[in-house]
Amino acid sequence: MSNLRCHISISADGFVAGPGQSEENPLGERGELLHGWAVSLAAWRAPHAREGGEENASSRIMAETLAGVGAGIMGRNMFGPIGGGDWGDGRWKGWWGDDPPYHNDVYVLTHHPREPAEMEGGTTYHFVTDGIERALERAKESAAGQDVRLWGGADVVNQYLAAGLLDELELHIVPILLGGGARLFEGLGGDVRLEQVRAVEAPGVTHVKYRPG
């Protein structure tokens, strides 16, 4: 069975990106602090072609997030900074360079049609204009029995939660306050139920996994 899973770093005050996101600052002000726990890990660095890194209680969590993923979904605002407009000259191909760390099909939710962009290393960006359910269908086809990873950002995760389509939500809760930015769970409420599956203490982060229902 193919599940839709989201593993996302979040500040103690509930933001998954800082305020003032821009092309120069895609994670927003201080947003990079959300990811320090991950970037320090050998389990993250190796698949991102970086040397070194440490092992700690987060290592197996990181390995789990990366394992068994056959396709991905992300929002337009996570893919790039090109506001709400069309794709301009079509040269923007994401933040992640010619060889992105996905290595599978990534479905980008957008209102503006665009031809797929085939990258090095097995990543192909597909642009989906007919909604989150169709994106999930196509991603599951690509995943061929493996799971689909929902990368973010907050708005897209909130949409999948509201629609009852998310099977697993793991928060990596980082001890910082961002004071603004992209807020997870915004606009949701009691209609979305969460079951706590697991919590793991690690250096500088707490990993809490929920099963939405």
Next chain:
Amino acid sequence: MSNLRCHISISADGFVAGPGQSEENPLGERGELLHGWAVSLAAWRAPHAREGGEENASSRIMAETLAGVGAGIMGRNMFGPIGGGDWGDGRWKGWWGDDPPYHNDVYVLTHHPREPAEMEGGTTYHFVTDGIERALERAKESAAGQDVRLWGGADVVNQYLAAGLLDELELHIVPILLGGGARLFEGLGGDVRLEQVRAVEAPGVTHVKYRPG
């Protein structure tokens, strides 16, 4: 050394009380769901004069929150529903009946002077009109070397955090979304730093302790 400690239940979306708080519904809509993990514990029921209850990984956490506390502080809105006005006929003496579960001096932050209210069982409510720092001074005097417990609500915790006066903040993160209500960390940001001290997994709740700095 006397520390100011806050241990507070919070929804996954960051609220410590639900929307629509009122005299009939002091915790706001669905706010009582924040406290189910605590009320189920023998470690909570015994000091609240209730029988039974269970033991689980939350039991020692609850015992720690209750131990070594010599005085308390709470906000006006936590003490009672009497809006921003004065004390009216002065008959309101908190939500907790004639024998409140505090058993020590509790300092209520308010803009309206009032004589102390001595209750049964060792609880006396003092009404402090000269600010959060003075309330803390007086509470530390009462505590006589033990810690001071900051009970809430969100606004008061946020004020003590902003002022750099809180020594320990433990969140009991409950797997529910409230969608509105009293939001912890509202209006704060990077000026408040948090160090993660500990995280503990327990049935239906994750306890994460921070040291603000």
